[in-house]
Amino acid sequence: MSRDNSVASQVMKEGRGPGSFTAAPCSATLTNPPAQGRMRLIIRDDKATAAKYISDYIISRINSFAPTPEKPFVLGLPTGSSPEGVYKNLVAAHKNGEISFRNVVTFNMDEYVGIPREHPESYHSFMYHHFFSHVDVDPANINILNGNAEDLEEECIAYEEKIKRAGGIELFLGGIGPDRCDGHIAFNEPGSSLRSRTRVKTLAYDTILANSRFFGNDLSKVPKMALTVGVQTVMDAREVVIIITGPHKSLALQRCLEGGVNHMWTLSALQLHPYALIVVDEDATLELQVKTVKYFRSIELVASSQGFGQGLESGEVVGRKRDSVLERLDSPTSPKTGEGYLAAPEGRPGVRRAVTPELVPDPMHERLPEEGGAARGLELEGLETKEVPPLLAMHERVDSAQA
Numbered sequence: 093m094s095r096d097n098s099v100a101s102q103v104m105k106e107g108r109g110p111g112s113f114t115a116a117p118c119s120a121t122l123t124n125p126p127a128q129g130r131m132r133l134i135i136r137d138d139k140a141t142a143a144k145y146i147s148d149y150i151i152s153r154i155n156s157f158a159p160t161p162e163k164p165f166v167l168g169l170p171t172g173s174s175p176e177g178v179y180k181n182l183v184a185a186h187k188n189g190e191i192s193f194r195n196v197v198t199f200n201m202d203e204y205v206g207i208p209r210e211h212p213e214s215y216h217s218f219m220y221h222h223f224f225s226h227v228d229v230d231p232a233n234i235n236i237l238n239g240n241a242e243d244l245e246e247e248c249i250a251y252e253e254k255i256k257r258a259g260g261i262e263l264f265l266g267g268i269g270p271d272r273c274d275g276h277i278a279f280n281e282p283g284s285s286l287r288s289r290t291r292v293k294t295l296a297y298d299t300i301l302a303n304s305r306f307f308g309n310d311l312s313k314v315p316k317m318a319l320t321v322g323v324q325t326v327m328d329a330r331e332v333v334i335i336i337t338g339p340h341k342s343l344a345l346q347r348c349l350e351g352g353v354n355h356m357w358t359l360s361a362l363q364l365h366p367y368a369l370i371v372v373d374e375d376a377t378l379e380l381q382v383k384t385v386k387y388f389r390s391i392e393l394v395a396s397s398q399g400f401g402q403g404l405e406s407g408e409v410v411g412r413k414r415d416s417v418l419e420r421l422d423s424p425t426s427p428k429t430g431e432g433y434l435a436a437p438e439g440r441p442g443v444r445r446a447v448t449p450e451l452v453p454d455p456m457h458e459r460l461p462e463e464g465g466a467a468r469g470l471e472l473e474g475l476e477t478k479e480v481p482p483l484l485a486m487h488e489r490v491d492s493a494q495a
């Protein structure tokens with residue numbers, strides 16, 4: 093099926109989408125795959141392809157949402173080195189006419205307290221420099237916490253209310269900070285309540301130390317406090333998309349994905365979110381178990397081969413009916429034609445990968461030696477088999493000892 097015949101293209105042609113834009117490279121088509129309800133992990137080769145996946149995804153989400161002034165798309169945004177590539181791609185796509193931010197309302201995650209917003213290291217400056225100045229977002233729709241507000245607590249309360257009034261955040265993009273690689277989200281450092289909301293936060297000494305490189309290595313100039321959305325503020329978003337790249341973040345990814353939900357790794361709260369998408373590069377997977385990587389890869393592979401994406405990038409938004417509608421990709425291949433390889437559908441980021449072999453290990457009893465010392469054809473040479481006495485209950489052991 094060619095892209096032009098896709099349902100996404102039809103949606104565009106019928107005027108249900110933003111007709112003046114070209115479909116985003118990974119824009120989706122619709123069908124009826126199952127609802128989501130689990131973490132998705134997307135692994136790409138490097139930082140650039142991970143950023144590309146996310147920018148394509150955001151473009152697709154906004155375009156299929158078809159925002160209007162009455163029904164804007166509410167986007168949560170981070171600063172940081174990892175999202176820089178995402179912003180670069182979004183700006184380029186905007187310049188190519190693939191996406192408009194005119195009806196997008198943004199809420200940034202955090203901001204330092206006490207530095208002027210014009211300061212080159214303020215998050216205001218970062219956002220205008222990397223994104224806002226290059227796209228058609230309405231300045232009235234940009235929301236960034238004011239770290240110079242007279243009443244900081246009031247500023248935080250008002251921010252939460254503004255998010256609520258905007259209808260809640262549709263998609264919150266985030267990174268995890270590089271500092272100590274503790275898997276924190278926004279400025280919710282270890283020990284932050286997983287129920288926390290927008291608030292004033294005293295920064296950990298290590299964070300201040302790490303940030304000093306941006307302030308001429310002069311500790312006295314580094315902000316000691318910040319305003320930040322809370323973990324719960326992020327969790328309240330309809331969807332959370334996180335970018336994690338580089339080997340230095342691999343332990344944090346491992347803890348957040350394979351460990352339990354824990355306030356020392358605040359991103360781990362995402363395990364409780366029904367629409368969490370983490371996009372990583374190969375390096376960030378270094379600490380993950382091989383079976384975890386295989387599992388998530390196989391899910392992406394199978395979904396693609398069946399013509400389904402895994403995200404919310406398409407679907408009926410109005411009336412919040414999206415759960416029952418996901419994308420059908422214009423996959424040029426099917427499992428039947430793939431001959432051992434399932435190619436990523438046209439226009440969708442990805443590489444050709446070998447079909448993931450069986451992931452589920454054989455049941456334990458099948459791997460245990462059978463009578464006579466053979467374990468599924470493997471002789472346990474040189475090992476003597478011993479009679480193992482039957483296990484006795486405690487009272488039986490006491491009785492036999494006394495006898």
Ligand SMILES: N[C@@H]1[C@@H](O)[C@H](O)[C@@H](COP(=O)(O)O)O[C@@H]1O
Nearest residue numbers: 170172173174267268269270278
């Ligand atoms: N407080 C900021 C976050 O708002 C930001 O999202 C993160 C990004 O870190 P990186 O640049 O490593 O992606 O850094 C810090 O933690």
